[in-house]
Amino acid sequence: MQRIVRALAAATLGLPLALSAVTGSAETTTTGSEQPRPCHQRMALTFDDGPSHYRTQTLRTLRREHVPATFFDTGMRVAANPQFAGFEAREGHLVLNHTWSHPRLSALTPVQVRSQVRRSQRVLRQAGAPMPFKLLRPPFGDVNEAVSTELTRLGYRYVTWDVVAVDWDVTTTSAEIRNTIVKEFRPGLVILMHDGPVDSAAGTAVQTALPQIIRRARQQGYCFGLLNQLGQVVPAKLPASRAAIPRVINPVPYLPLESYSGTQRPPEPYVIVDPKEEL
Numbered sequence: 591m592q593r594i595v596r597a598l599a600a601a602t603l604g605l606p607l608a609l610s611a612v613t614g615s616a617e618t619t620t621t622g623s624e625q626p627r628p629c630h631q632r633m634a635l636t637f638d639d640g641p642s643h644y645r646t647q648t649l650r651t652l653r654r655e656h657v658p659a660t661f662f663d664t665g666m667r668v669a670a671n672p673q674f675a676g677f678e679a680r681e682g683h684l685v686l687n688h689t690w691s692h693p694r695l696s697a698l699t700p701v702q703v704r705s706q707v708r709r710s711q712r713v714l715r716q717a718g719a720p721m722p723f724k725l726l727r728p729p730f731g732d733v734n735e736a737v738s739t740e741l742t743r744l745g746y747r748y749v750t751w752d753v754v755a756v757d758w759d760v761t762t763t764s765a766e767i768r769n770t771i772v773k774e775f776r777p778g779l780v781i782l783m784h785d786g787p788v789d790s791a792a793g794t795a796v797q798t799a800l801p802q803i804i805r806r807a808r809q810q811g812y813c814f815g816l817l818n819q820l821g822q823v824v825p826a827k828l829p830a831s832r833a834a835i836p837r838v839i840n841p842v843p844y845l846p847l848e849s850y851s852g853t854q855r856p857p858e859p860y861v862i863v864d865p866k867e868e869l
């Protein structure tokens with residue numbers, strides 16, 4: 591299903607699918623004290639729905655492991671904590687559009703679709719994310735013909751993903767997240783993770799799984815790249831930096847916590863927002 595959506599996206603664009611043949615030139619990768627190794631195959635780590643309270647920890651792990659990532663952030667969360675977007679871009683990551691408030695775009699009017707995309711685009715740019723190209727990940731991978739038409743009018747292409755664990759559910763363990771993703775490893779793989787999803791308090795298990803996924807990938811000879819404007823994995827490096835990693839300073843907006851259970855709430859500070867107002 592997800593592959594079909596990606597295939598449709600490429601077909602709509604009249605572009606060849608090159609999901610498993612993105613290898614590029616050889617490069618070397620190092621982790622800590624390990625010897626440099628040639629890298630002939632790469633994958634992309636992408637994080638949706640942020641920036642959440644967990645983003646600081648994600649950025650810390652990525653810096654420690656020298657891994658660039660692509661963030662599909664929601665505008666309402668970027669507006670609440672705009673200190674992340676510019677930092678992430680300077681750090682060597684890619685920050686792209688995941689709509690303003692994470693609705694199912696196929697349920698919206700064309701005017702609402704345009705508003706979701708443009709409002710988020712505006713706040714991302716104001717926060718210092720240059721968005722070198724217009725690539726959007728639709729919430730839930732939900733795109734129909736009408737949505738696709740509006741995105742094209744706005745100059746956007748869209749991308750979904752190849753593998754995702756049920757990491758938005760607070761009952762999913764870090765081992766389950768890791769194993770789901772590791773067993774799908776292949777060149778050109780687009781991995782979707784959530785470091786604190788919009789609709790749940792999950793996030794801690796992702797933080798545990800993330801370095802394990804990175805190390806398993808390296809053990810198997812993979813390195814990590816960013817997405818290009820077609821949603822394909824391309825080479826990228828994370829430059830060394832000592833700049834302070836931002837923290838959440840304002841309450842993180844959450845839509846009603848559908849996946850929240852029991853006492854597992856997101857870390858403070860957070861605020862529950864009315865989805866109708868956010869449209």
Ligand SMILES: [Zn+2]
Binds near residue numbers: 692729
């Ligand atoms: Zn999402």
